[in-house]
Amino acid sequence: MTATATGPSGGPTIPRADAVFTGGPAMPRQGAVEVEHLTHVYPSGKVLALEDVSVSIGHGEIVGVVGQNGSGKTTFSKHLNGLLKPTSGRVVVNGIDTAGKRVQELAAHVGYVFQNPNHQLFATTVQADLAFGPQNLGLPEDEVQARVERAIEFFGLQHVRELHPYRISFPMRKLVGIAGIYTMQPAIFVLDEPTTGQDHVTTQVINTLIRRLRDEGATVVCVSHDMPLLADVVDRLLVMWNAHLIADASPREVFSNTEVMARTKLEPPQVTSISMQLGRRPALSVDDLATDLESNLTSVGVA
Amino acid sequence: MQGVAVPVSLVAGNSIIHRLNPIAKLAWVVVVLVIAFMTRNPLFLLALAVVGLVLVTAAGIWRSFSRVMLILLPIGTSLIVFQAVAPAFPRPWTPITTFGPFTIYQEGIYSGLSLLSRAVSMTVFALVMIMTTHPSDLFTSLKRLRVPYVLNFMLAMTLQLIPVLQREIGVVMSAQKSRGMKSTGFGAVLPSFVPVFAGAIERVQQLSISLESRAFGSSGIKTSYRQVSVRPFDWLIGAMAVAFLIACIAIFLTNNFLDMSRTLVIPAELSLILVGLSALGFVGFVGSAIWLIVRA
Numbered sequence: 314m315t316a317t318a319t320g321p322s323g324g325p326t327i328p329r330a331d332a333v334f335t336g337g338p339a340m341p342r343q344g345a346v347e348v349e350h351l352t353h354v355y356p357s358g359k360v361l362a363l364e365d366v367s368v369s370i371g372h373g374e375i376v377g378v379v380g381q382n383g384s385g386k387t388t389f390s391k392h393l394n395g396l397l398k399p400t401s402g403r404v405v406v407n408g409i410d411t412a413g414k415r416v417q418e419l420a421a422h423v424g425y426v427f428q429n430p431n432h433q434l435f436a437t438t439v440q441a442d443l444a445f446g447p448q449n450l451g452l453p454e455d456e457v458q459a460r461v462e463r464a465i466e467f468f469g470l471q472h473v474r475e476l477h478p479y480r481i482s483f484p485m486r487k488l489v490g491i492a493g494i495y496t497m498q499p500a501i502f503v504l505d506e507p508t509t510g511q512d513h514v515t516t517q518v519i520n521t522l523i524r525r526l527r528d529e530g531a532t533v534v535c536v537s538h539d540m541p542l543l544a545d546v547v548d549r550l551l552v553m554w555n556a557h558l559i560a561d562a563s564p565r566e567v568f569s570n571t572e573v574m575a576r577t578k579l580e581p582p583q584v585t586s587i588s589m590q591l592g593r594r595p596a597l598s599v600d601d602l603a604t605d606l607e608s609n610l611t612s613v614g615v616a
Numbered sequence: 617m618q619g620v621a622v623p624v625s626l627v628a629g630n631s632i633i634h635r636l637n638p639i640a641k642l643a644w645v646v647v648v649l650v651i652a653f654m655t656r657n658p659l660f661l662l663a664l665a666v667v668g669l670v671l672v673t674a675a676g677i678w679r680s681f682s683r684v685m686l687i688l689l690p691i692g693t694s695l696i697v698f699q700a701v702a703p704a705f706p707r708p709w710t711p712i713t714t715f716g717p718f719t720i721y722q723e724g725i726y727s728g729l730s731l732l733s734r735a736v737s738m739t740v741f742a743l744v745m746i747m748t749t750h751p752s753d754l755f756t757s758l759k760r761l762r763v764p765y766v767l768n769f770m771l772a773m774t775l776q777l778i779p780v781l782q783r784e785i786g787v788v789m790s791a792q793k794s795r796g797m798k799s800t801g802f803g804a805v806l807p808s809f810v811p812v813f814a815g816a817i818e819r820v821q822q823l824s825i826s827l828e829s830r831a832f833g834s835s836g837i838k839t840s841y842r843q844v845s846v847r848p849f850d851w852l853i854g855a856m857a858v859a860f861l862i863a864c865i866a867i868f869l870t871n872n873f874l875d876m877s878r879t880l881v882i883p884a885e886l887s888l889i890l891v892g893l894s895a896l897g898f899v900g901f902v903g904s905a906i907w908l909i910v911r912a
Contacts, residue, residue: 396790420796431818432784433791435810445807449796479814493795 334552334560334573344405345501345532346370346393351402353388362388365402366558368551372500375523375533377543377564380553380577386536389553390503393534394423407500421450424499428506430490434478439470439489442478446497460496468492468522484515491522501532508539520546541582544568544597552577569595624684625779627747633675634748637850638757641745643857648741651864652734657874658726661733668740677747684743685736690901692732696894699728700887705877713884715895720887726877728894751775756840765838773823780819784812 346369353363363385370376378386391397392404395411395418404411407422427433436442443464447457465474468488473481478489487507494502504523508516516539523533523546537543543550543564550567552560560573567573568581569589580586581595588596588605596602633641648664655661672681703709703724710722755772759765788811797807827833868874 394794396794416790416793417796417798420794425791425794427787427791427794429787431815432788432811433795435792435807445797446795449798497796 333558344369345372347405349403352400354400361556364556372532375527375547377547377550378536384553385556386553390536393503394425395419422499423501424494424497425503426491426494430486433490438475439478440474443493443496446493464492464496484511504535506537508542544582565595626750627677627680629676631675637846638749638754640850640853643854645741645745647857647861649738652738654868655873656730658729658733660874661737665737665740671744675748681743693894693897695731696728697898700724700891703727712887715891722882723877725882725887752842753844756842756844784815788812
């Protein structure tokens with residue numbers, strides 16, 4: 314938009330991206346998130362962080378946002394709960410235009426889970442920290458307690474509920490951080506790098522939790538570099554590159570698009586690469602590949 | 617998200633002040649500090665502050681500088697108001713006029729202006745140095761002066777941690793706002809500062825381990841990838857600082873430290889305007905603080 318603006322890394326002016334890759338025919342979506350021609354220029358240094366991004370996310374969808382560092386992922390996600398306001402364009406979440414709204418007003422609709430849980434934990438016990446969000450929403454005390462109990466059960470925090478948040482392990486703190494947003498029951502969850510620094514077990518727990526959030530009707534936007542997680546759990550991938558949205562399609566379509574993958578220097582999950590090298594459809598998990606190979610063997614009469 | 621942190625750190629630039637050797641700048645800060653505590657003459661101290669503001673202009677740091685100076689507003693206004701009615705000055709006090717039920721004293725106005733101008737002059741020079749000097753350059757320069765390595769390192773790390781903590785405060789405030797925290801005043805202290813301080817302690821622990829693992833404290837000559845040159849111009853500026861200090865001391869010793877507390881006649885109208893404006897500013901600040909607490 315701004316001719317003089319530089320790229321996210323301070324480089325030269327970015328050429329306009331090609332048309333957004335959308336994979337197959339677009340599905341009609343009821344917008345939980347509607348982003349229209351969103352452009353954002355950071356005032357300090359006039360850095361162009363997003364340019365003309367338009368996307369619609371339906372209720373109950375799980376959407377992943379991927380791209381290299383500095384591609385605009387975090388800037389995009391911070392627009393969803395009003396932490397950043399568009400320089401131009403429009404962001405509507407749950408039917409509310411974020412332009413005139415404070416972050417605190419949007420918090421009841423959009424829950425933003427920060428990458429580092431230490432940035433939000435402050436209370437003397439886990440359960441007191443979980444109560445902070447709903448109390449801010451002005452809910453009656455019995456409702457707050459009910460939500461805290463539900464979150465403790467949902468996230469399996471029974472054994473740490475009385476502990477100080479800084480006395481529990483980092484992976485557990487991460488879960489408490491997500492639970493602190495869960496108690497506010499927003500329609501939309503934005504998860505910033507939910508599995509960074511997590512072991513395999515916690516990554517699997519987070520994977521399961523994301524699915525359960527969707528089962529409860531929530532929309533989940535997951536900003537991550539964790540390709541196996543995204544391949545396994547998301548319905549769609551938004552691919553950011555140099556402040557532009559260059560792909561909005563299913564993980565299978567994105568991973569098999571060599572041009573998008575090459576331009577963004579993203580690596581698909583190992584199993585996806587193997588399946589493609591075998592000449593099969595891009596598999597999103599080991600089970601997916603096994604099923605595909607099994608059906609192939611059946612069709613040729615081997616199995 | 618925006619406007620949370622006050623940037624007390626280097627403002628990038630290439631002005632003559634930026635290019636000046638850090639020691640020359642430090643010399644001026646120390647000289648102003650010494651002078652500010654030697655005299656109570658508000659006119660002299662305000663003149664020093666004006667010189668500092670010229671340097672701010674030359675350095676092109678007005679934007680960041682003025683944001684930091686806003687912090688002095690409640691302090692400055694309260695100094696004027698409280699000193700005017702209850703001077704921290706030996707009796708007898710000379711009444712000038714009344715302000716409601718309060719009597720305003722000449723020594724009070726003088727004392728308030730003295731304290732304010734002292735704070736302003738010192739802060740202006742200190743900010744000019746901090747906002748135009750890369751912490752590593754200061755580190756390297758102090759090393760040349762044979763300042764003990766550990767002391768030098770502590771100073772440099774303190775300056776470098778300020779912007780880091782400011783960024784951290786911004787992120788934590790965003791995280792808590794995202795959880796619906798409506799407080800922006802004192803109500804935000806606990807949810808915001810516990811994570812910031814816990815993070816700071818954790819960072820310091822990690823830093824100490826990291827330093828030890830890289831042989832911090834070992835003997836030998838320390839080198840730096842940043843080279844700071846000392847030009848004749850830097851020597852000149854440093855020498856000017858010393859000369860200015862000597863001249864000021866000479867003037868102070870021969871002129872009763874420029875004390876005008878009993879001779880400077882402050883007109884009643886001027887005193888009323890000064891105290892009235894200060895009271896207005898102070899009440900405005902206190903009122904907005906109370907409003908923020910109540911709103912929280």
